Amino acid sequence: AQSVTQPDIHITVSEGASLELRCNYSYGATPYLFWYVQSPGQGLQLLLKYFSGDTLVQGIKGFEAEFKRSQSSFNLRKPSVHWSDAAEYFCAVGAGNAGNMLTFGGGTRLMVKP
Amino acid sequence: DGGITQSPKYLFRKEGQNVTLSCEQNLNHDAMYWYRQDPGQGLRLIYYSQIVNDFQKGDIAEGYSVSREKKESFPLTVTSAQKNPTAFYLCASSIGRQGIQPQHFGDGTRLSIL
Numbered sequence A: 001a002q003s004v005t006q007p008d009i010h011i012t013v014s015e016g017a018s019l020e021l022r023c024n025y026s027y028g029a030t031p032y033l034f035w036y037v038q039s040p041g042q043g044l045q046l047l048l049k050y051f052s053g054d055t056l057v058q059g060i061k062g063f064e065a066e067f068k069r070s071q072s073s074f075n076l077r078k079p080s081v082h083w084s085d086a087a088e089y090f091c092a093v094g095a096g097n098a099g100n101m102l103t104f105g106g107g108t109r110l111m112v113k114p
Numbered sequence B: 001d002g003g004i005t006q007s008p009k010y011l012f013r014k015e016g017q018n019v020t021l022s023c024e025q026n027l028n029h030d031a032m033y034w035y036r037q038d039p040g041q042g043l044r045l046i047y048y049s050q051i052v053n054d055f056q057k058g059d060i061a062e063g064y065s066v067s068r069e070k071k072e073s074f075p076l077t078v079t080s081a082q083k084n085p086t087a088f089y090l091c092a093s094s095i096g097r098q099g100i101q102p103q104h105f106g107d108g109t110r111l112s113i114l
Helices: none
Strands: A003-005 A010-014 A019-021 A024-026 A032-038 A044-050 A056-058 A064-068 A073-078 A087-094 A102-104 A108-113 B004-007 B010-013 B019-025 B031-037 B043-051 B054-057 B064-066 B076-078 B087-094 B109-113
Touching (some): A003 A087, A003 A102, A024 A073, A032 A064, A032 A073, A044 A056, A044 A064, A044 A073, A073 A087, B004 B087, B010 B019, B019 B031, B019 B109, B043 B064
Parallel strands (some): B010 B109
Antiparallel strands (some): A019 A073, A032 A044, A032 A087, A056 A064, A087 A102, B004 B019, B019 B076, B031 B043, B031 B087, B043 B054, B064 B076, B087 B109
């Protein structure tokens, strides 16, 4: 069965600084990978997804993520963080042998200092 | 605009009472899901349905029940057998065709015990 680990429960960055959120997955074949963002009391919004092809994927709100098969990672990055980026971020993996099921990581809460 | 509507936003349950959370989608998606979210634990799958009149248990189905009589609707009942129902409940849907597709989420229902 697939699994996802987000090693950082909380991260604090200064506004304007760069950001990298880590995501490691466990799955035997090529995974389908997603990053979602959740504002307090809200649902999850899809930031970006990787299915195949170019390993650097661009998403909404200026985010990007890079799939590294050798490291089983799919880290989320943003060059310059804005105060409105403060939220919880979830990495998820889908496996072709599990229907359309997604397995979510535990989330990383991002706080942005002024 | 198409989307997923969850209601109510807040719900209170008395001891021994069953409560039903509503989830409606107008995205014409075949697949629908219910997740439970607890602080620091990410999302856990309760039930999912790939097609009308069919549904399967997820990882934590005990104490919950669902129905899928219409494509647009996937209500979740939290029964009195669920001893710790206080959580944030998220409904999601996806296209459901073969292969992994992104899931789209509602804004959630927060359930508390009186």
